[in-house]
Amino acid sequence: MIELTRELRELLAQLNQAKTEVRSMIGQNKVDEADKRMEEVRSLQKKVDLLTQLDTEDRENLGVGGSGAEIGGQKGLESREDAELETEYRGIFLRGVRRQHITADMQSVISEYQRRTVLNEGQTNPAIPDGDLSILVPKDVQTMIHKVSRSLDDLSEFVTVEPVTALSGSRVLENYGTMTPFAVMDEYAPVPEIGGPTFTPVNYKLKDRGGFLPITNNLLQDTDQNLLAYITNWIGRKAVVTRNTLITNLLTTWTKQAMSGLDPIKKVLNVGLDPAISANAVILTNQDGYDWLDTQKDSTGRYLLTDDITQPGRKLFRGRQVIVVANRYLPSEGTTTIKAPMFIGDLKQAIVLFSRMFYELDTTKEGGDAWRRRTTELRAVIRDDIQKWDAESVVFAQVTLS
Known part of the structure; x- marks a missing residue:
């Protein structure tokens, strides 16, 4: 479960980066290059959707087939994950305020945090350059x-x-x-x-x-x-x-x-x-x-x-x-x-x-x-x-x- 979440975070970061590059190409009137890059965007989006679906099915299977103790353990795992994500995100937020380096892994944490915090808004957040901050x-x-x-x-x-x-x-x-x-x-x-x-x-x-x-x-x-x-x-x-x-x-x-x-x-x-x-x-x-x-x-x-x-x-x-x-x-x-x-x-x-x-x-x-x-x-x-x-x-x- 934890490895799957990390994999999903990395894919979300790649997807956001690819979308940012497509928008940049369109702004520079590089329509053909943007069209080719969109193929990778669609592929990454499909992977994200599939992994999200697998993650959901895993949770449902644990909820139906497990005992009460297993369900409680799963909820406890999710709570610990949320708490760890909150702590990790807070540290990245302070790094951004101080204009310190934001790594690709940190960008994936930002994407995951915002995905959980702001649901169904229909918006994506671009990748964050070094030392820049534009996050919740x-x-x-x-x-x-x-x-x-x-x-x-x-x-x-x-x-x-x-x-x-x-x-x-x-x-x-x-x-x-x-x-x-x-x-x-x-x-x-x-x-x-x-x-x-x-x-x-x-x-x-x-x-x-x-x-x-x-x-x-x-x-x-x-x-x-x-x-x-x-x-x-x-x-x-x-x-x-x-x-x-x-x-x-x-x-x-x-x-x-x-x-x-x-x-x-x-x-x-x-x-x-x-x-x-x-x-x-x-x-x-x-x-x-x-x-x-x-x-x-x-x-x-x-x-x-x-x-x-x-x-x-x-x-x-x-x-x-x-x-x-x-x-x-x-x-x-x-x-x-x-x-x-x-x-x-x-x-x-x-x-x-x-x-x-x-x-x-x-x-x-x-x-x-x-x-x-x-x-x-x-x-x-x-x-x-x-x-x-x-x-x-x-x-x-x-x-x-x-």
Whole structure:
């Protein structure tokens, strides 16, 4: 089983190399040479398919004919293989970041890791030249990035996040506000028809978003832990700012409703939103809006914002969480008379964030300013898209502050 996996890895590396050469020939208008090279591509692809089929049949035979202990042993073998592959891939990833030599065997490990991580995407990854890196961030490093993101004010936790692998597609979603109740059923009577659900098709097309980070040679020579901590902290913060900007930019496309005082905000929660939506509503505003809410008092002098006893530091208005965004990302309007934006409603019903859920990295010593600065530039790429879902689940209030 282990030898077969290694053989398959080597074949995948050869196949990717051959495909890269064909694309290069086509780019150089060497069509005849590319056509001849394609024969080898087809042959290698057939070998890969056959070996994959044999591997699958071997696993099925072990599962059917073996005892429970044998099946458990096989699962244990697979788990050990996955763990060993993860560890090996992590080491190669760090070599790539440091622009160290990537051997053909290492390239086969990269191909196998990406094949297991990203299934049925219909994409192939080219062979990696010496010192170059264009691969997925290892799972454990991505987990570290997610921990950094969760420690920040990440607005994506308040919207619906839909993980996807295809670069484009659609999802069919049912709005909560359009759901109808079950009908009364009489004994021995036919099941009555009820109003069918209202589904909304939401299309998406992932976009590449990236940025670069100069890394000094001293940092590259530092320990793996320090290097990874530096990279994960940078990517995590960039990812949060990117998602937050996507969400706030989309929210500002809602139609504004001018409001003054607290009563209109209460009316939105009471009758402006469906009761089911209002129960899960939040109030998202900027620093100006939050400062104004935080100073409002009732007739007895008590502040209207209350503390959330389940999470110190979080404020509630009539039981709904108040979310604060920096003024620089969600600015107010006006200079003498300030009008602050407030989005009231269930953001999970309003917005869907389609995410590739993987980070990709490239490094270079020659491109950009890396050569002049004698540094290594690291580029991170994420793929996502954001779309409206249920526009009626959020009200865009522009509140005049007094």
